[in-house]
Amino acid sequence: MMLFDTFKELDRISSTFFSGFPVPALSAAPVNLYRDDDRYVMEVDLPGFEPSLVDVTAEPGLLTIRADRDTSREDRNERWLIRERDSARVVRQIALGDDVDVDAIAADYQNGVLRVTLPVRADALPRKVAVAVGSPSSAPQAIESGEAAQRDAHPKAEPAHSVAS
Template sequence: MATTFDPFRDLDRMLTGTFRPATAAMPMDLFRTGESFVAKVDLPGVDPSSIDVDVEDRTLTIRAERREATDEDVQWLSHERPSGTFARQLTLGYGVASDRIEAEYADGVLTLSIPVAEEAKPRKISVSHTGGQRVISGETAESAEPAHA
């Protein structure tokens, strides 16, 4: 089986391993269920006390730290897990209740529940009518004189 020559393949592979996007350390699922948006952020190996969730204006910021093993006699054979401080920001829409956001960390996953604001929830508007007769300028449609040109 012949392989095609691609001079950029190895360069791409090398750069992909070196310059990982910041979100690679914090992959996230975001969905709506019922009256809330839910964000599930993978944070395996993170000390729960290092997790910080802030809301300022319409920006939600998640910060967490994963510490690296610092044994002096360690000789790395493979070192792929990122360590350090990670941050991710989400811009919240006007239709969420940012004062009622809840966060829970379990099994390496941070779950944020972001409720929809009351004013953004869909609501039914009732339409009233006047017993089958239209009212035009204080007169019923049956008694109104036709307009002459």
């Protein structure tokens, strides 16, 4: 069953009407984003884009990816039989959390896939908390003293399980 996407269809029609050629949507680059221990990894499909025309910028709270593909060339009296590859511009923006180390972001492009590594700041990583081994009576004393303080704060309160006559 195929669903009709009104907004996508309106975008396609308006692009065709105003430019004469369909223009890929700005989100035409599919993205996968996942966390891998102490970093986030984002993979963006950008097939057919020259690596030198892919731009990644990072600022606190925002990562922006821009890519341009220019397929226009001078008309040399060619007789096109099929011409489906148009020039394209892709812009993707991803909100970054406060835990990303913006200064350590790295990116590489291979086989049409842009891979952006977003390290988590060291102070935002989970810390291992050491568990001290102490006397077993220290925990119950803390609970008992807490219950005693509660009883002293409300001396007229009776426990729910007691029977008063």
